[in-house]
Amino acid sequence: MTVTLPKPSPKDYASDQEVRWCPGCGDYAILKAVQKTLADLGVKRENTVFISGIGCAARFPYYVSTYGFHTIHGRAPAIATGAKLANPDLDIWVITGDGDGLSIGGNHMLHLLRRNVDLQVILFNNEVYGLTKGQYSPTSHRGFKSPSTPLGSVDNPIAPGAFALGVGARFVARSIDTLTPHLVDVLKRAHGHRGTSFVEVFQNCVVFNDGAFSAFTDKSIAPEQQLHLEHGKPMVFGKAKDKGIRIKPGALKLEAVMLGDGIAMDDLLVHDETNHTQAQMLVALRPPEFPVALGVIYCDPAPSYEREALAQVNADGLVGVDLNAIMRKGRTWKIGDDA
Amino acid sequence: MGSPPATRSAREVRDSVVIRFAGDSGDGMQLTGLRFTQETALAGSDLATFPDYPAEIRAPAGTTYGVSAFQIHFGARDITSVGDELDVLVAMNPAALKVSLPDLRMGGAVLVDTGAFTDRNLQKAGYEKNPLDDETLAPYQMLKLDVTRHTLDAVEGLGLSQKEALRCRNMWALGLMLWMYGRSRKATVEWIEKKFVKEPPVRDANLKALNAGHAFGETAEMPSHVSGYSVAAAELPVGVYRTVSGTEALAWGLLAGARKAGLKRVMLGSYPITPASPLLHTMAGMKDYGVVTFQAEDEIAAICAAIGASYAGALGVTSSSGPGIALKGEALGLAVATELPLIVVNAQRAGPSTGMPTKNEQSDLYQAVFGRNGDAQLPVVAVATPSDSFEVGIEAVRLATKYMTPVILLTDGFLANAAEPWLIPDANAIPEFPVRYRTDPEGFMSFSRDDATLARPWAVPGTPGLEHRIGGLERSWQTGNISYDPDNHQRMTELRSDKIRGIADDIPPQAVALGEERGAVAIVGWGSTYGPIHQAVQNLRERKLDVSHIHLRYLWPLPANLGDLLRNFSRVIVPEMNTGQLLTVLRAVYLLPAEGINKVTGKPFKVTEIERVVRARLEDRR
Numbered sequence: 001m002t003v004t005l006p007k008p009s010p011k012d013y014a015s016d017q018e019v020r021w022c023p024g025c026g027d028y029a030i031l032k033a034v035q036k037t038l039a040d041l042g043v044k045r046e047n048t049v050f051i052s053g054i055g056c057a058a059r060f061p062y063y064v065s066t067y068g069f070h071t072i073h074g075r076a077p078a079i080a081t082g083a084k085l086a087n088p089d090l091d092i093w094v095i096t097g098d099g100d101g102l103s104i105g106g107n108h109m110l111h112l113l114r115r116n117v118d119l120q121v122i123l124f125n126n127e128v129y130g131l132t133k134g135q136y137s138p139t140s141h142r143g144f145k146s147p148s149t150p151l152g153s154v155d156n157p158i159a160p161g162a163f164a165l166g167v168g169a170r171f172v173a174r175s176i177d178t179l180t181p182h183l184v185d186v187l188k189r190a191h192g193h194r195g196t197s198f199v200e201v202f203q204n205c206v207v208f209n210d211g212a213f214s215a216f217t218d219k220s221i222a223p224e225q226q227l228h229l230e231h232g233k234p235m236v237f238g239k240a241k242d243k244g245i246r247i248k249p250g251a252l253k254l255e256a257v258m259l260g261d262g263i264a265m266d267d268l269l270v271h272d273e274t275n276h277t278q279a280q281m282l283v284a285l286r287p288p289e290f291p292v293a294l295g296v297i298y299c300d301p302a303p304s305y306e307r308e309a310l311a312q313v314n315a316d317g318l319v320g321v322d323l324n325a326i327m328r329k330g331r332t333w334k335i336g337d338d339a
Numbered sequence: 340m341g342s343p344p345a346t347r348s349a350r351e352v353r354d355s356v357v358i359r360f361a362g363d364s365g366d367g368m369q370l371t372g373l374r375f376t377q378e379t380a381l382a383g384s385d386l387a388t389f390p391d392y393p394a395e396i397r398a399p400a401g402t403t404y405g406v407s408a409f410q411i412h413f414g415a416r417d418i419t420s421v422g423d424e425l426d427v428l429v430a431m432n433p434a435a436l437k438v439s440l441p442d443l444r445m446g447g448a449v450l451v452d453t454g455a456f457t458d459r460n461l462q463k464a465g466y467e468k469n470p471l472d473d474e475t476l477a478p479y480q481m482l483k484l485d486v487t488r489h490t491l492d493a494v495e496g497l498g499l500s501q502k503e504a505l506r507c508r509n510m511w512a513l514g515l516m517l518w519m520y521g522r523s524r525k526a527t528v529e530w531i532e533k534k535f536v537k538e539p540p541v542r543d544a545n546l547k548a549l550n551a552g553h554a555f556g557e558t559a560e561m562p563s564h565v566s567g568y569s570v571a572a573a574e575l576p577v578g579v580y581r582t583v584s585g586t587e588a589l590a591w592g593l594l595a596g597a598r599k600a601g602l603k604r605v606m607l608g609s610y611p612i613t614p615a616s617p618l619l620h621t622m623a624g625m626k627d628y629g630v631v632t633f634q635a636e637d638e639i640a641a642i643c644a645a646i647g648a649s650y651a652g653a654l655g656v657t658s659s660s661g662p663g664i665a666l667k668g669e670a671l672g673l674a675v676a677t678e679l680p681l682i683v684v685n686a687q688r689a690g691p692s693t694g695m696p697t698k699n700e701q702s703d704l705y706q707a708v709f710g711r712n713g714d715a716q717l718p719v720v721a722v723a724t725p726s727d728s729f730e731v732g733i734e735a736v737r738l739a740t741k742y743m744t745p746v747i748l749l750t751d752g753f754l755a756n757a758a759e760p761w762l763i764p765d766a767n768a769i770p771e772f773p774v775r776y777r778t779d780p781e782g783f784m785s786f787s788r789d790d791a792t793l794a795r796p797w798a799v800p801g802t803p804g805l806e807h808r809i810g811g812l813e814r815s816w817q818t819g820n821i822s823y824d825p826d827n828h829q830r831m832t833e834l835r836s837d838k839i840r841g842i843a844d845d846i847p848p849q850a851v852a853l854g855e856e857r858g859a860v861a862i863v864g865w866g867s868t869y870g871p872i873h874q875a876v877q878n879l880r881e882r883k884l885d886v887s888h889i890h891l892r893y894l895w896p897l898p899a900n901l902g903d904l905l906r907n908f909s910r911v912i913v914p915e916m917n918t919g920q921l922l923t924v925l926r927a928v929y930l931l932p933a934e935g936i937n938k939v940t941g942k943p944f945k946v947t948e949i950e951r952v953v954r955a956r957l958e959d960r961r
Contacts, residue, residue, distance in 0.1 A: 046803040062808050067800040069650060070810025072673050078640035082647025085631050086606050090651060090800055111636040317603035317629035323595050323766035331526055333381050336577030
C-alpha cells in the first residue's frame with residue numbers, strides 16, 4: 001500500500017528560531033521565497049544544507065529547518081566544497097552577501113564558480129555592510145558616503161553578475177527580494193541546474209542603504225526599468241510591452257528601442273541562455289538608459305567538479321582497504337630466520 | 340647480504356659510517372642519496388638520512404647557495420641521528436666541497452670530480468686557488484677522479500647530448516660508492532629501468548654510468564690511502580622491513596587511523612607549501628584507497644574544505660607549514676567552536692614569516708598550543724622520527740574523532756623528507772576505535788555531551804530527524820541554539836577546556852626513553868631532536884653521568900604524570916630548535932626551573948653539541 005504524504009508547506013522549512021533581522025529587511029522576503037521554493041520542490045530536509053559566512057544574510061541557516069552551518073567570514077564556498085567532496089549527494093545552498101562573497105570571500109567565490117561545484121549560491125546584494133553598521137561594500141557605487149567613507153567612496157564597484165560570468169560560472173541569474181514569484185522561479189531553476197548556480201538578489205537594507213535599488217524596483221517605474229528574460233523569447237519590456245532590446249546596428253552593443261516606427265518584434269534580440277557574449281552585455285545594462293536584466297541570464301551546464309573529482313577516487317572509499325598490502329607494496333626485505 | 344667483494348686496499352671495519360653526497364641542485368644528489376639509502380637498507384643496516392637542499396628550484400649553477408646535499412648515517416647498531424661528522428664526502432663540484440668540507444672529520448675521505456673543478460666553477464664557489472692543488476685537502480684521504488670524463492666515456496655512442504650525458508655523473512658516483520661499501524646495485528637497476536621505461540637511451544646511459552662507476556672501483560688501481568669501509572648488518576628485530584619517509588609514514592598513519600575509526604573517507608584539503616607539499620602529493624596518489632585530495636585556492640580554503648568534509652562525516656585533514664597555519668587560525672577556531680574532528684598537519688620550517696622554507700626548526704609550538712583567538716584549546720601531538728609519524732597519525736585520528744576536536748600534528752621538514760628502515764607493523768593488530776555517528780532522533784541535542792569524554796555527537800547531514808544548525812556564534816550548552824547568556828558562555832568555555840584537559844587521562848603516561856625515572860638530569864625533548872638527544876644521552880651515560888632522556892609526543896594536554904616525573908630530577912634541560920618554547924610551557928605548567936639548550940641555525944642538533952653543553956652545565960654545578 002502506498003501512502004500519499006501531504007504536500008509540504010513553506011512552514012515545514014521554518015526552524016523554531018526567532019528570526020532576528022531589522023523590521024522591513026529584504027531578507028525576510030528572501031527567506032519566505034526560499035522556504036516556498038523548498039516546499040514547492042518538496043526537497044528532503046535531511047538532505048539539504050544551508051551554509052553561510054558572516055553578515056546579516058549569514059544568519060539565514062538558523063531560520064531554515066534543514067541542516068545548517070553558519071561558518072566564518074567569506075569561507076562558506078570552501079566549506080561547501082569540502083562537504084560536497086565528502087558527500088556529493090547533499091543538496092547545498094550557499095548564502096552570502098556582497099561583502100562576504102565578493103570582498104573577504106571573493107577569492108573563494110571565484111574558485112567555486114570556476115570549479116563548478118554542484119550547489120546553489122544566493123548572493124544578497126544590498127551594496128552596504130549592514131552587520132558592522134553601514135560601511136561601504138565592494139558593490140557600493142562611487143561616492144557612497146558611509147562611516148568609513150565620510151567624503152564618499154572612490155572605489156569602483158564590482159558587478160556581481162559580470163564577475164560570475166568572467167570567472168566561468170555556468171549559471172547566472174538575478175532577481176529582487178520582494179519579487180517573490182519571480183524569485184521563486186529563479187531559485188527553482190537554480191536548484192535544477194547541475195553545477196554552481198549563481199543567483200544575485202537585489203536586497204534592500206532599510207537601515208543603512210534604503211532605496212538603493214529604487215531606480216528599478218519602485219512600483220511606479222518597475223515595468224519600464226526591468227527586463228524579464230525568458231529563454232527563446234524576444235527581449236520586450238514596459239508596461240505596454242512596447243519596448244525592447246536589440247543589437248545596435250553597426251556596433252557590438254545593445255540598444256533599448258520603442259516598438260513601432262519601423263522597429264518590429266522580429267528586430268529584437270531573442271534571449272539565448274547559452275550565449276555567453278550576450279549574457280555579458282545583459283548583466284551590464286543599467287538604468288536609466290536601460291532596464292535591469294532579471295531572470296536566468298546565462299545557463300550552459302557543464303560537468304560538476306565533485307563528480308569529476310570523485311570519478312578518480314575509489315567509490316568504496318576506505319571500506320575494504322587492505323592496509324597491510326598497501327604498506328608492503330614496493331621494495332621490502334625480511335630480517336630473520338626465514339629471510 | 341653477500342660478502343663484500345675483495346678490495347685492493349684493506350677495508351676498515353666500522354660500526355657506522357656517515358656519507359654525504361653534495362653537488363649542484365641540478366646534479367641529482369637527492370636521488371643519488373635515496374638510491375644509496377635503499378641499497379643500504381636492503382643490506383640490513385639501520386640508518387637515518389638528512390636531505391638538505393636549497394629553496395630555489397634551480398639556484399644558479401655552481402654557487403655555494405645552490406648546493407644540494409643528502410647525508411646518510413648507517414650502521415650495524417641502532418642509528419638515531421644523522422651523524423655529526425662526515426666520514427665520506429662526495430663533492431661533485433667546488434661549491435659542494437666548499438660548503439661541506441667543514442663537516443668532514445679529520446682523516447675522512449673526500450671524493451671529488453676533478454672534471455668539475457674548472458676555473459669558472461672555482462670562481463663561482465669563491466675559491467681563489469684550486470683547493471685540489473694546495474694543502475686544503477691534506478688532512479683528508481683524497482680521491483681525485485675525473486667523474487665527468489669517465490661518465491662521458493661510459494655513455495658514449497648512445498646518442499645523448501653532452502648535457503644529457505653529464506646528467507649521468509651522479510649514477511657513476513653512486514656506482515663507485517655502492518662498490519666501496521659492497522652494496523648491491525639490483526634495486527637501483529630496477530628503479531632506473533622503471534623510471535626511464537619510456538626513454539631507452541636515457542635508461543641505458545644511467546645504467547652504463549652506474550655500472551662503469553662500480554667497475555671502476557673493482558678494477559682500477561685505487562690510491563693506497565683510500566680504504567672502503569665494511570659495515571655489518573645491524574641486529575634488527577625479526578620481520579618485514581621497508582624504508583619509509585616521514586611523509587609516507589604519516590599518510591599511512593592517517594589512512595590507518597581513518598580505517599580504525601571505521602570512516603569511509605579521508606579528505607585532505609591542502610595548498611602547496613614547502614616542506615608540507617609531499618604529504619599532498621603522497622595522499623593524491625592514494626585515490627585507489629578512497630582518499631580524496633583537494634588542492635585549494637589558498638590555505639584558508641584548504642582547512643575550510645577539510646572542515647566541510649568532517650561536517651559531512653569524513654575525516655577532514657589539512658596540511659601546511661607555519662605561515663599557512665597562521666592563515667588557518669580563524670578556521671581552526673571554528674572547528675574548536677563547532678567541535679568537529681579535524682587533523683591539521685604542520686610541517687614546521689624556519690621562521691618567522693617566509694623564513695627559510697627548506698631549513699629546519701621547531702618554532703611553531705606556541706602557535707600550535709596558543710595561536711588562536713579566544714579560549715580555543717586543542718590537542719597538540721608531535722612526531723619524533725620518520726616512522727613515528729605512522730603511530731602519531733593514528734593517534735591524532737583517534738583523539739580527533741573520539742573527542743570531536745581539531746588536533747594539530749607537528750612534524751617538520753627534516754622528518755617529512757628523512758627516511759629510515761621500518762619494521763612494517765601488522766595493521767590488523769592495531770586496536771580499532773570505531774566512530775558512532777548519531778542516528779537516533781530521540782532526545783537529540785546537537786551539544787549534549789558524552790559523560791566520559793565530553794564529546795558532542797557527530798550528527799551528519801543526510802541523517803533524517805537530526806536536522807540542526809551549528810556555527811561560530813556561541814551556542815547553548817545543550818540545544819546548540821545561539822546563546823549570548825553570560826552563564827552559558829562561562830559553562831561552554833569550561834566544558835571545551837575540560838574536554839581537552841580530560842585527554843590527559845586517555846593518553847599513555849610519559850615514559851623515559853633512556854635512563855632512570857629519577858636522577859640528576861632529565862633531558863626533555865620533542866619532535867625531530869629525538870635522534871641527537873637520544874645519542875647524546877647514551878654517550879653521557881657511557882661516561883657514567885646520571886642523565887635520562889624524556890621525549891614528549893603529547894604537547895597539549897601534557898601527560899598526567901609528567902609533572903611528577905620531571906620533579907624526580909634535580910635538573911631539567913630542554914634542547915629545542917627554537918628560543919625555548921617547550922621550556923616556557925613546562926615552566927608555566929609545572930613551575931619548574933627548567934633550562935634550555937637552543938639552536939636555530941636551520942640544521943639539526945649535533946650529538947656533540949648537546950653532550951658538550953650538558954657536560955659543561957654539570958661541571959658548572961660542581
